[in-house]
Amino acid sequence: MNNILLSIKLFLCKISSNPVFIIEVKNSQVRHVKGDKNIKFINDCVDIVRENNISNGLIYAVKNSDGKTIIRTSSEISSESAQRLRNLWSFYS
Numbered sequence: 001m002n003n004i005l006l007s008i009k010l011f012l013c014k015i016s017s018n019p020v021f022i023i024e025v026k027n028s029q030v031r032h033v034k035g036d037k038n039i040k041f042i043n044d045c046v047d048i049v050r051e052n053n054i055s056n057g058l059i060y061a062v063k064n065s066d067g068k069t070i071i072r073t074s075s076e077i078s079s080e081s082a083q084r085l086r087n088l089w090s091f092y093s
Contacts, residue, residue, distance in 0.1 A: 003026070003056075018062065018063075019034065019035055019060040019061060019062055020035050020036055020060075020061040020062060020063065020069050021033075021034060021035030021036045021037065021038075021060065021061050022034040022035060022058060022059075022060045023042060023045055023058070023059040023060065024057075024058055024059075025049050025054050025055070025056055025057045025058070025059065025076075025077075026056055027055060027056070028049060028050070028053075028054065028055050030042060030045050030046045030049055035061075036061075038092055040092065041088065041089065041092045044088050045059060045085065045088070048081060048084050048085060048088065052078070052080075052081045052084070054076070054077055054078075054081060055076075056076050057073060057074045057075075057076035057077040058073060058074040058076075058077075059071065059072075059073050059077070059085055060072050060073075061089070068093070069089075069093055070086070070089075071085050071086045071089045073085060
């Protein structure tokens with residue numbers, strides 16, 4: 001059931017938020033799904049996923065009203081882990 005919900009969230013993310021990129025975490029495996037590919041950021045995401053025992057979720061980037069790329073996550077990822085991902089992104093943006 002979790003995989004179905006994650007697939008639905010992935011689909012909605014693709015069509016509604018026009019993401020810069022999408023990274024999917026499924027069964028604790030990190031996979032680039034769409035958009036710009038920053039290998040170093042993805043590799044660092046793997047570390048955060050492993051350290052925080054994240055089993056499923058989405059990590060994606062969108063442009064804010066100022067045109068700056070910001071990181072968002074799905075609800076499966078804790079707010080603490082999401083903050084770590086946003087902090088990490090600041091090194092790459």
